[in-house]
Amino acid sequence: MTVAGGSALNRAQEARRHERELREQLWAAQREARRWEAAGEGEQRVHTQLLVLAQRGWRLLVDRRWPGTRAANVDMLLVGPGGVFVIDVKNWRSAPEAVHGRLTAGGRSCDGEVRKLLAVTHVAEGAVAALGLSPVAVQPLMVFAGHSLAESVGRVRLLGDQEVAPALMAWRVRLTPSQVKALANHLEEVFPAYETSSVVRSSTPLQPQAPGTEALFDVTGLRDAAMEAARNGPIEGWMTFLAADQVPLVRRNWSGPARISGPAGTGKTVVALHRAAHLAQRSTGRILYVTFANNLPRVQSTFLGTMAPAVAERVEFRSLHSWARGFLEERGTAHRLNGERAETAFSHAWMRRGRPSVLAGIDRSPGYWREEIDYVIKGRGITRFEDYATLRRIRRRTNLRRAHREAVWELYEEYERIRTERGVHDFNDILSLALAECLENPGCSPYAAVIADEVQDLTLVGVRLLHALVGDTPNGLLLVGDGQQSVYPGGFRLSDAGIDVRGDRGQVLRTNYRNAKEILDAALAVVAEDAFDDIDGTRTAGHRDVDLTYHDGKVTRAVFRTAAAQDEALLEALRALGPSGWPDSAILCRSHRETSHYRDLLNRSGIPLCPLDRYDGHPVAAVKLGTYRRAKGLEFKHVHLPDHDIRTDGSADSNAPDADVMRERQELWRTQLFVAMTRARDTLWLGSVAADGRR
């Protein structure tokens, strides 16, 4: 049955539904319009603040299109002395807050907003990387119109509209005016103008504001900030710009552990530091940066703090042993490290088992055998004679037959027995305990990534420990180093640690950015005949081809009749440099005894000195003084190596060891000299004293 008027009713219902839909669309459109109007107003206000900077050499690009997307935009890109800033302007009614490293407003999580800004920052980093700018110089900023705050969420800086300009003015100076211009021009092309911008698009100043308007900039704050910026002064170029071979390594995605090698001075540490900052920027986890030496972490931490302050606190710089001790203590694993008592335990073991054995026929002094236990047996985590009996002893020149190996093993077991009886651990034990702890509780590492610098100085157990912390996760483990600079005996291969860095994950740097040609030639001549086994298993000739970046340099060689004459000439050379040259100068010695001598000499002469043990990377108005080993990883404009040819290899010893031990010591001796010589950028002073005039 058909009801009269039924079709009219249907039509009316249809019309009502349509009306409801239209009304909803209208409300949505009105909401959207209000949101855009409000956003526009906020942007205008922040823009006005930032225009003050435009008159001081900053370039402001407003409302740009994000390449590769159709609708997304970048509110502002700002390029200035402080670097490149990717700015997202927010006009929120609720006050933004940074709570436990997350952005919230009115109790609502705003993680999505942070993620979007980080994504566009990543695009900007890629764009400026083409010009050699390190990612550390690209900073995401979220600016809140109508709110006052100065906080951080991870790498994103959160600032109120009144805080933003003073903060930018106070930012550490990184770029020169011409660099600012070049980068801004480039970004203008990469991020094209966005068609429907609601704010002023050019960097032409707006009409002056009447006094008292909310957009008026706090001039006193600006002046103070400008003075602060001037006090900070420019920092070294390499902290911001990277060479063409360095940028891709800093930003690369590796699917597992990776290794960067290359001869001395090729920028391995520079890349590693920038990569640490880059990884910290991209994750919320901690980054562990490890070396063998105790003094280097302090210096490197200062460098990172200068170049990437926003993430510096998430990069932990530690020497491997101090980190391992802290780790064991944190885990409640007891250890009783006592180097001196362990040394005494070894002396007793040597007297009982070593000296009366066949080992004395090769080398009568216990040092060589202590190294055998430290580096070859315990350093490689060997606990069974069968493994030691057939082991290829990398960088050990003596050919130990079975009887010798049995004697070494007896010595090792005696040492372990006495050490355990006395209840003490040595340095190797600390690493083994930490490794065992790590393997027992896998997956509890607090680190997003681990970087080991000067990895050739670590033992196999040390490298296994670092690997255990992050496993084979993408971008997890980075090993940086150069086998030619191994200043400790023994060695290992990465494959022994189960670490595979084949193909793309093994990268080599080849351009030396540090040494003048004369200096590098002189240093390479020392090790020219010493082919070496690198940790990736490749055998490499001592004289390597290295590309040089040109700069002037000088090598001075001087032979003196007496030690006193050498001392006088050294002081003369330092006086010639004058106080302005001292902060960039170093005296390096082979032994602590020699170091003490030069400390007294400088103290008597009134020339200020800073022991390398106390150097922390901040400029200091003094000549640096330390051993060759302490100078690892560092550099100085002027390096002085008195007595550089004094033999400490036992050749002058009446109990001279056999020829193979001698050969090994001499190689190590040359490597150490090579490392010391390659610390010099511009001048290298090589002193020596005729044999009959020595102290």
Ligand SMILES: Nc1ncnc2c1ncn2[C@@H]1O[C@H](COP(=O)(O)OP(=O)(O)OP(=O)(O)O)[C@@H](O)[C@H]1O
């Ligand atoms: N991008 C760069 N721009 C300018 N200088 C650079 C750059 N990269 C490296 N350098 C210079 O070269 C020096 C050597 O770099 P770095 O210390 O990283 O080399 P390395 O390979 O780790 O050296 P080594 O193995 O001898 O310790 C730096 O201290 C710096 O002076």
